[in-house]
Amino acid sequence: MNFIKKSPWILHYDGSSCNGCDIEVLASLTPLYDVERFGIINTGNPKHADILLITGSVNEQNIPVVKQLYEQMAEPKAVVAVGICATSGGIFAECYNVVGGVDKVLSVDVYVPGCAARPEAVIDGVVKALGILEQKQKRMRKRKYR
Amino acid sequence: MFTFILRIIGIIILAPLAGGMLTGMDRVITARMQGRQGPPVLQPFYDVLKLLQKEPIEVNLMHRFYVYIALIFVIFTTVIMLTGGDILLAIFALTLGSIFFVLGGYASNSPYSLVGSERELLQMMAYEPMVLLTGIGLYYADNSFFIKDIVSAQAPAILSLPGIFLGLLFILTFKLRKSPFDLSMCHHGHQEIVQGITTEYSGRDLAVIEITHWYETVIALTLVFVFFATKAPVSYVFAVLACLLAYFLEIVIDNGFARVKWQLALDSSWIITGVLGTVNLIILSFFR
Ligand code: SF4
Numbered sequence: 209m210n211f212i213k214k215s216p217w218i219l220h221y222d223g224s225s226c227n228g229c230d231i232e233v234l235a236s237l238t239p240l241y242d243v244e245r246f247g248i249i250n251t252g253n254p255k256h257a258d259i260l261l262i263t264g265s266v267n268e269q270n271i272p273v274v275k276q277l278y279e280q281m282a283e284p285k286a287v288v289a290v291g292i293c294a295t296s297g298g299i300f301a302e303c304y305n306v307v308g309g310v311d312k313v314l315s316v317d318v319y320v321p322g323c324a325a326r327p328e329a330v331i332d333g334v335v336k337a338l339g340i341l342e343q344k345q346k347r348m349r350k351r352k353y354r
Numbered sequence: 355m356f357t358f359i360l361r362i363i364g365i366i367i368l369a370p371l372a373g374g375m376l377t378g379m380d381r382v383i384t385a386r387m388q389g390r391q392g393p394p395v396l397q398p399f400y401d402v403l404k405l406l407q408k409e410p411i412e413v414n415l416m417h418r419f420y421v422y423i424a425l426i427f428v429i430f431t432t433v434i435m436l437t438g439g440d441i442l443l444a445i446f447a448l449t450l451g452s453i454f455f456v457l458g459g460y461a462s463n464s465p466y467s468l469v470g471s472e473r474e475l476l477q478m479m480a481y482e483p484m485v486l487l488t489g490i491g492l493y494y495a496d497n498s499f500f501i502k503d504i505v506s507a508q509a510p511a512i513l514s515l516p517g518i519f520l521g522l523l524f525i526l527t528f529k530l531r532k533s534p535f536d537l538s539m540c541h542h543g544h545q546e547i548v549q550g551i552t553t554e555y556s557g558r559d560l561a562v563i564e565i566t567h568w569y570e571t572v573i574a575l576t577l578v579f580v581f582f583a584t585k586a587p588v589s590y591v592f593a594v595l596a597c598l599l600a601y602f603l604e605i606v607i608d609n610g611f612a613r614v615k616w617q618l619a620l621d622s623s624w625i626i627t628g629v630l631g632t633v634n635l636i637i638l639s640f641f642r
Contacts (some may be wrong), residue, residue, distance in 0.1 A: 211407060214400035238369075242390040244381075247397050253549045255411065255556040282556045283409035345407065 212258060212284065212345055213338045215247040219257035221277055223310065224300065225264025228324035229291035233263060236327040254280035259337050261330075265293045267305045273344050274313050284344035286317040286337040290330055290345055295319045358437075365436045368431060373568025374398045377573075387609050398564070405561035418559045420458030425562050427451030428569045435576045438502025441489045448485075448573060452478055455566070459538075459551035470550025474538035476616045478625040481525035487631040488577060491518040494638050504508055505583035512581045513639075517634030519581050523600060524626045528619075529574045530601075531567070531630050532608035535619050575601060 218299040222230050236243045237250060251257050254277045266274055278287065292298040297308040310316050317340045321335035368395055378395040385392025410561075412418065431448040434440065452474070459471030493499050495514045496507045504511060512519050528535045539550030547553075576595040582593035614622075 211400050211404035215397065215404045239389040242385070244385060244393050245391050247393050247400055251549070253553060255554060256549065256552075256560065258408075282411050310524070348409070 210342050210345055212341045215249075216258045216334065216338055216341065217249045217251045218259045218261050218285045218334065219251060219254050219277065219281070220261045220263070221274065223262055223264035223270055223274065223294060224267045225291065225293055226300075226308065229263035229293070229322075232324045233261060233290060233330055236330050241327045241331060243334070244337070245325055246331075248334060254278075255282065257281050258285055258341060259334060260285065260287045260314075261334070262287065262294050262310045263290045265297045265300050266310055267303075268307060269305070271307065271313055274310070278314050281341050284341050284348055286340050286344070287314050288318045288320060288333050288337050289316045290320045290333065291325045292321055292323045295321060298323060337347055361437065362433055365433050368567050369432050369436065369572045370550045370568040373571040374402070377568060378603060380601070383602070383605050384609060387605075397627055398568075402561045402564050405556075405564070406558055408557040410557045410559070413554050417461045417554065419459060420438075420454045420461060421555065421559050421562050421566070423471050424451045424455040424458065425566045425569075427454065428573070430565050430574075432573055435501060435573060438505070439502060440486070440499050441492060441501055441504070441580075442499050444501075444573075445485055445489055445502055448570075449478070449482065453564075455551065455563075458555075462554035464554045466547050466549070466553040467551050469547050470538045470553065473616055474546075474551055476620060477528050477535065480535075480620045481528040484525040484623065484627040484631060485577075486520050487627060487635070488518055491515045491631070491635060492580065493549055496634060501580055504580055506585050508585060510582050510584050510589060514638055515581065517630040517637075519578075521626050521630040521634075522577060522581075523603070524630075525623055526574050526578070526604060527602065527607060528623070530571060530604050532604050534611040534614040535623075536608075536613060537616055537619060540613075573603075 220230070220233055235241060254260075258281070260278055260281060262274065278285070287310065289295050293300055293309075295309045295311075297306050300306045301308065307313070318333045318336045320329050322329050325333075374393065377398040378393075381397060382392040382395055427447050428451045431444045431451065434444040434447065456471045456474045456478075459467040464583065491497065492504050492511055492515070494503045495511045498504060531538075531540055533540070535548075539552050552560060555563060578597045578600045579593045583589050584595045
């Protein structure tokens, strides 16, 4: 049985977002959307997290931060890019300091479009990531028994 | 002898299951209080089973060792208490378990877990006197440190120890890691020092910490149970009801208060201990 689907813990990192997507991410914790129904917890600690949720684009200064957060997470782990900024840089793409979407630094598993991404879309993206986590876990186990 | 071993195995298996169920109910009730639907009741078990399946990350050699030692001492305490053993031994074994847990926090060298460990020590300083007074008070009431004698007394201990019981309820908030006294680590995400002592733990080690907490919940509620149980079997029903009520009260308090500073936590619990605990003991000594 794969329990990772039943209890995905999230680490939310704000790249260089305008805060619009962050508010929507937090909105999914509110009573209206209540992601804890799915066992989702916003941990704020990479060592406990299963899913890295990044809002906003990556800029020159936070490349090492994003990389380190990802490296501190235990396998299996997934990356969800929330908002068009995290996907491609969005309206900030032309800025002198912006590198682009999260996929310039990490391999992204799920892209959630929208500016700002709606809470429904954020939750949908996380649920999509669950399937990916499950596959990753299966692969992990195979590696272990080989 | 054989049934005794069977009983111990039963306690070791059933106690965390009960603790986990309580935690699950806690999360559902908390969610309902906040107007949310909340996770399934079995969510804590899903969490722990997930953590067991995750990749183990080793910070250093000693780091995880302390957590396992803490678990062993907490299991030992649970077995002593539920087989009706010596309450003093139980209290000190529990303290030893907590100390090892704190050492685990210090072992990682992360600033977050250092702050968490320090606060855990302060918390222990705050609640230990009351726990000790509970043991002493129970001895005054029933002339025995053995739980099996205390729960088979004529009258429930609460009648002679109302003050001590209230004091115990106060410090249960520390033991159950509830707001306003969840300074060292807490179950809600996003607090000011993230996850305190558990910051550097992941995977299986974190699961062990969670299971340790389930045992601790059972231990804390057993202390409540002892105050209500008497020779009559009916009293056991009341005692269990009292335990559930105490737990519910803790959930209400958890949702109603913000975390306090350690100074206030320490002062308030010592004042409560000093006033309720000692006055109760002094009055009791007049009637002996
Ligand atoms: S996608 Fe839109 S709302 Fe989200 S961070 Fe970018 S600009 Fe802001």
